[in-house]
Amino acid sequence: MALIELIDISKSFDGELVLDEFNLKIEENEFITLLGPSGCGKTTTLRILGGFETPDTGRVMFQGEDITHLEPNKRQINTVFQKYALFPHMNIADNIAFGLKISGKSKEYIKDKVKYALKLVNLSGYEKRSVDSLSGGQQQRIAIARAIVNEPRVLLLDEPLGALDLKLRQEMQYELIRLKNELGITFLYVTHDQEEALTMSDKVVVMNQGYIQQMGTPEEIYNEPENAFVADFIGDSNIIDGVMMEDRVVKICDHIFPCIDEGFGRKTPVDVVIRPEDVIIGRPGEGILDGVVTSNVFIGVHYEMCIEAGGFEWLAQNTVSYPVGAHVSIGVTPENIQIMNKPQSEDEEAMALDE
Amino acid sequence: MKKTFKGIYLFLIMLFLYLPIFTLMVLSFNGGKTMNAWVGFSLEWYEEMFANRQIMEALGNTVSIAFWAASASTVIGVLACMGISAMKEKPRTLLMGLNNIPLLNADIVTGISLMLSFLMFGISLNYGTVLMAHITFCIPYVILSVMPKFRQLENHTYEAALDLGATPAYAFFKVVLPDIMPGIVSGFLLAFTMSVDDFVITHFTRGAGINTISTLIYSQVRVGIRPMLYALSTLIFVTVFIILIVVNIISHKKEEKES
Numbered sequence: 001m002a003l004i005e006l007i008d009i010s011k012s013f014d015g016e017l018v019l020d021e022f023n024l025k026i027e028e029n030e031f032i033t034l035l036g037p038s039g040c041g042k043t044t045t046l047r048i049l050g051g052f053e054t055p056d057t058g059r060v061m062f063q064g065e066d067i068t069h070l071e072p073n074k075r076q077i078n079t080v081f082q083k084y085a086l087f088p089h090m091n092i093a094d095n096i097a098f099g100l101k102i103s104g105k106s107k108e109y110i111k112d113k114v115k116y117a118l119k120l121v122n123l124s125g126y127e128k129r130s131v132d133s134l135s136g137g138q139q140q141r142i143a144i145a146r147a148i149v150n151e152p153r154v155l156l157l158d159e160p161l162g163a164l165d166l167k168l169r170q171e172m173q174y175e176l177i178r179l180k181n182e183l184g185i186t187f188l189y190v191t192h193d194q195e196e197a198l199t200m201s202d203k204v205v206v207m208n209q210g211y212i213q214q215m216g217t218p219e220e221i222y223n224e225p226e227n228a229f230v231a232d233f234i235g236d237s238n239i240i241d242g243v244m245m246e247d248r249v250v251k252i253c254d255h256i257f258p259c260i261d262e263g264f265g266r267k268t269p270v271d272v273v274i275r276p277e278d279v280i281i282g283r284p285g286e287g288i289l290d291g292v293v294t295s296n297v298f299i300g301v302h303y304e305m306c307i308e309a310g311g312f313e314w315l316a317q318n319t320v321s322y323p324v325g326a327h328v329s330i331g332v333t334p335e336n337i338q339i340m341n342k343p344q345s346e347d348e349e350a351m352a353l354d355e
Numbered sequence: 356m357k358k359t360f361k362g363i364y365l366f367l368i369m370l371f372l373y374l375p376i377f378t379l380m381v382l383s384f385n386g387g388k389t390m391n392a393w394v395g396f397s398l399e400w401y402e403e404m405f406a407n408r409q410i411m412e413a414l415g416n417t418v419s420i421a422f423w424a425a426s427a428s429t430v431i432g433v434l435a436c437m438g439i440s441a442m443k444e445k446p447r448t449l450l451m452g453l454n455n456i457p458l459l460n461a462d463i464v465t466g467i468s469l470m471l472s473f474l475m476f477g478i479s480l481n482y483g484t485v486l487m488a489h490i491t492f493c494i495p496y497v498i499l500s501v502m503p504k505f506r507q508l509e510n511h512t513y514e515a516a517l518d519l520g521a522t523p524a525y526a527f528f529k530v531v532l533p534d535i536m537p538g539i540v541s542g543f544l545l546a547f548t549m550s551v552d553d554f555v556i557t558h559f560t561r562g563a564g565i566n567t568i569s570t571l572i573y574s575q576v577r578v579g580i581r582p583m584l585y586a587l588s589t590l591i592f593v594t595v596f597i598i599l600i601v602v603n604i605i606s607h608k609k610e611e612k613e614s
Contacts, residue, residue: 050518074520083511086515087516150520
């Protein structure tokens with residue numbers, strides 16, 4: 001039995017549908033991430049789980065028990081809020097002890113537990129400090145400590161790293177993975193940052209406009225996006241109109257590319273996804289089609305180039321720089337070509353549209 | 356040159372602001388009854404003031420009305436702020452606009468309309484009507500000073516408290532209230548001052564026999580002012596001055612502690 005089950009949840013605000021018959025199962029001890037652009041319904045899902053919103057229809061099950069209308073203070077779920085939401089007039093120890101005091105734990109127990117929680121988030125000895133004297137990253141750790149001392153079954157995290165700078169964000173990502181492994185509890189993480197989602201999660205749920213677009217391991221989501229929205233949202237990609245000629249052969253920009261996908265039929269129009277790092281640049285005539293470099297930007301790890309070829313502007317990443325105006329060729333190895341069905345109905349199209 | 360000019364300018368401002376009050380204070384210690392000659396130092400007006408039952412009663416009324424009006428309007432105002440802050444954008448703006456109208460409204464209009472309402476409903480004018488009138492005009496001031504605190508409430512702290520197992524009441528008293536406390540205190544003090552300060556509204560809503568300091572002084576002016584009222588005014592000024600200094604020192608110390 002799944003630990004948490006969301007069944008046919010719908011929710012609208014001011015007549016605007018945010019979640020539409022949303023279904024999700026969360027297993028025990030899983031790091032699951034809801035990923036999507038702002039307004040996709042991911043935070044609403046989290047708030048419904050925390051008990052801060054009631055769904056219009058549908059049920060929330062916790063270990064087979066219906067908790068749809070249970071108040072937030074009676075749930076075995078704790079939340080780490082986006083802006084930390086620490087209590088500014090209490091010191092760090094009192095902040096962390098807040099939940100324990102309510103549940104009537106003994107003074108000794110609370111003291112030990114606070115100490116343990118601070119050690120867990122690498123902030124030992126900070127008991128007497130005031131909230132204001134801590135940096136953003138430290139406040140975030142305290143917010144996590146405050147939630148986990150209550151030994152919740154599930155920890156909800158609402159874009160907890162959103163306010164931190166890049167370096168700290170990366171550090172905290174490893175910290176969170178370590179915490180999850182040490183505590184052995186379920187993490188439900190909400191973010192719009194695809195890198196965060198891919199780094200930390202066991203399972204990623206890509207959402208848009210209240211629908212689940214794709215669910216799977218980070219590798220599945222990245223390597224085998226099911227539709228154009230997922231391909232576009234997760235990392236950079238070239239999404240090109242193509243025609244599936246027969247099994248393992250696709251025609252893009254009037255050129256034949258060998259691929260490894262089967263079962264699309266003959267002469268079927270499809271969407272083709274090619275990641276920019278998979279575009280092989282060579283001398284003219286070496287690849288499958290020739291083109292001209294139209295722009296070239298250095299972004300640190302590699303150069304990002306646009307190549308005009310076959311009537312399409314290809315995004316390519318390479319550690320070798322090709323100057324603007326250079327004549328080059330483009331090739332792709334068969335296993336790096338991902339074929340997707342084109343949306344069949346308007347409804348499906350709407351699902352795939354970016355806001 | 357520029358510096359001396361600055362100094363003179365500042366001195367002139369201070370002179371205009373405080374010379375009248377200073378004159379009053381000096382005269383309150385004057386031995387004679389005359390307003391324009393210094394007879395000699397004496398405390399007789401202070402003695403007379405403290406012996407005067409009318410003044411002491413009016414002083415008592417002023418303080419008790421101000422205290423109860425400020426207390427009641429603070430409770431009502433904070434509750435109102437809780438409701439308003441939970442509203443959607445449009446009704447909230449509308450309500451805050453409505454809240455500001457009584458602030459700008461002329462006291463005379465408020466006073467007369469309150470008096471008419473009391474009489475229409477057959478309520479005879481007495482201590483109670485003055486208190487009710489004061490509560491009425493104090494509420495907008497409380498809302499005005501508490502509302503910003505609600506708006507800048509640390510994001511989601513209330514929800515965080517619920518999340519950690521607190522009941523809504525516990526969360527309010529333990530988490531929300533300490534956060535908005537500075538707003539509540541300044542709202543209370545503002546209401547208190549407004550109540551002490553008020554003459555016009557009190558004048559129309561008080562019945563016969565009830566006096567506050569301001570209405571008492573007003574009625575005495577008609578029969579000729581006695582220097583004991585200088586003594587009273589001096590006392591009020593000094594009291595306010597001391598309270599102001601104490602409040603400033605406390606808040607300054609608190610700021611230092613926080614930073």
